[in-house]
Amino acid sequence: MPVKKVDKRDIIKASLKVFRQKGYHSTTMSDIAAACGLLKGSIYHHFEGKEDLMLQTIDFLHAYYSREVFSIAYDESLTGLEKLDRLAAISEDIFMKEKGGCLMANIGLETANDYPRFRVRIKAYFEEWIQSLEHIFGQAYEAEKAREIAEFSVAEIEGAVMLMQVYHDKRYLERAHRHIKNQFMAALAGPEMPATGKVNGAKTQIKRSIAENKEI
Amino acid sequence: MPVKKVDKRDIIKASLKVFRQKGYHSTTMSDIAAACGLLKGSIYHHFEGKEDLMLQTIDFLHAYYSREVFSIAYDESLTGLEKLDRLAAISEDIFMKEKGGCLMANIGLETANDYPRFRVRIKAYFEEWIQSLEHIFGQAYEAEKAREIAEFSVAEIEGAVMLMQVYHDKRYLERAHRHIKNQFMAALAGPEMPATGKVNGAKTQIKRSIAENKEI
Amino acid sequence: MPVKKVDKRDIIKASLKVFRQKGYHSTTMSDIAAACGLLKGSIYHHFEGKEDLMLQTIDFLHAYYSREVFSIAYDESLTGLEKLDRLAAISEDIFMKEKGGCLMANIGLETANDYPRFRVRIKAYFEEWIQSLEHIFGQAYEAEKAREIAEFSVAEIEGAVMLMQVYHDKRYLERAHRHIKNQFMAALAGPEMPATGKVNGAKTQIKRSIAENKEI
């Protein structure tokens, strides 16, 4: 007789959905309770309060991304383009499948000035994202440039997610991903890159990517 | 003895600041009243309620941008690069001088799912922004491409403003502007990427633009 | 050029309508102001406040009834039945033409416990109404009985007006009037009445009434 038990994870998962859609201030403890089949008061057995719940939700989401998404950037069995493709595919899956876009950006903007504890954690998430892209772009750019392009990319993706929300048009995100990939491919192929082994490796790799990757 | 009267404009200006910093749900009518030296109840002489105030604040800001910012894109006494420079300078002035970044993005994300009336107006604002950039980019790209680059640019700027908030680091916006300008310069410098100094090519292009641009 | 001036009377007449329809607590000074083309603040040039306005409205209405309605009961050029008919006609005109029924009953019930100054005045109105009917019924009943029947009649009419409101059916009032008249006619014709000149006069009179009154 499998008794349905609601545990912290379940509550956090429900919070994730609700917070992403309604933001921090507008979601009530009742909303979250309803989303996981509990009553308002019961949540306090698992979390100290709303702020604690938000914090743990951010941490949960960050951990999920570290494990399932950002790690892709360090999977050296993949080419750089393959990495970008996989990241794009996952991002589109996450940001487009459920309403609300990106929890981190939503909560980050909504609470940036009043909840430093949220901000610090959200910053850590973006930092890890940027670093993972930086690692990929390091293949085609020198270190400082790679960092910058990684930042531009995250910015462009998040901006696209925002436009997606405002326009109710999912194509913004796809196009942003394509744009980023094209930039990367151009850099990989670019003659202006110093002739190092790295570049050569990159060039080789890109050909492999093109050959392997039907989607390109 | 001229008695200081608080009129709608004053309230809207105060709202602008407060809404930008705290978002929609977190700012109270008392916050706004305090910000313009009134009592809570007095705001209702000028606005039907909080939602109406937000709406009119959005409209006010949009009108301001149309008049003071987006119009620059259509000032044909300027070259494309000059336009971008001015737009960047103003944007940085606005987004960085006061806390809170971009009201439109903040409110857009926070209320996208629950306040369609906000969303529609915010979308109109972004649409006008994108079109103004599209007009500039039309000089270096064919129509469809110009639209896309304009969208990428707005996304990148808004993403940068978001990172700015989360990182408490103002350089993100400047770099985004630089990135956009560089892309534009590269595009101006011709379809075939010159293997030589990109910058030189761009400089040439600029001169050409200035010379030619009386009628662009 | 006749300049439209709003004076106390105009405000009171507007109040009458609004108070009758919405009751005391639910009508706002703005409602009344709007009903007479003024702004809220302007009413305070004519009345000390809402309570004062209600008081003067009650007095105005009482005075109107004394002059135009209750006086009929003492017009000895009319028979008793004619008096009743005229009273009924006027009542129906007043209570049915405009929404809201009877201001005195509405306000009386709504404020009976909290506004003794209203209650006293409203009581005076009902007292005068009862006395006027008592005067008519004195023709057919001895003094004490006449008073009682007058009270019953006022109660029945007011109860009918209440049912009229609740049922949205105007016939209640007409039927109440008919019922009262029939009782009176029965009393006039009744064999149990002591054979006094008064009664004989009444009997004579009722025949005249019947002859004259097509509606009976």
Added chain:
Amino acid sequence: MPVKKVDKRDIIKASLKVFRQKGYHSTTMSDIAAACGLLKGSIYHHFEGKEDLMLQTIDFLHAYYSREVFSIAYDESLTGLEKLDRLAAISEDIFMKEKGGCLMANIGLETANDYPRFRVRIKAYFEEWIQSLEHIFGQAYEAEKAREIAEFSVAEIEGAVMLMQVYHDKRYLERAHRHIKNQFMAALAGPEMPATGKVNGAKTQIKRSIAENKEI
């Protein structure tokens, strides 16, 4: 240790008193909360809002009358006069023991124009009251007449309750009841009634009533 819990019924009973005395608009949620030992906000655990509370209070009162009062009219172990007597006794008990008279009439008049949902329910209450009297009067009158007399009676009682409030004199209600009873007795005994079995039965019954009923 049974902790005293306040449940919906308790709140409704408190509401009943407060609404009857102060009317709908003038009673605040705090008034009601205070009347049942809660804080204002706590009421919202049991009711959606003030309107819902009023609605349920009306329904509660109607149900009470159906069960305890109007049912008397259909208790055929009683004579018609006995029924009237009991109804009168209960009415006087209810309307005179507590301040405020008749909730249904008070709220009905105060909100007739603005709260159709109240009106509909209050109308249902009066309809049931009228029908119960119609049932009694059916003994002495033909159907249509019985209905009319029932309406007159309800009107007269409610009008008397109103006068009771305005005059602060409880005798109005007693006299109204006596008047209604007298009319009924007269009808039962009346020679003008067509000589049917029904009437004979009624006549028989009235004698029994008089014999049995010590209070008359």
Added chain:
DNA sequence: GATGAATGAGACTTCATTCAT
């Protein structure tokens, strides 16, 4: 006399949180 901005008290309602069961 009229205006309309401003006041400030108070209304209804929401909600994070607590706690006895």
Added chain:
DNA sequence: GATGAATGAAGTCTCATTCAT
């Protein structure tokens, strides 16, 4: 662990009243 009644602070909004113009 879960419940749901209760709390109390705070939020949006209303409105009678005042007053400078």
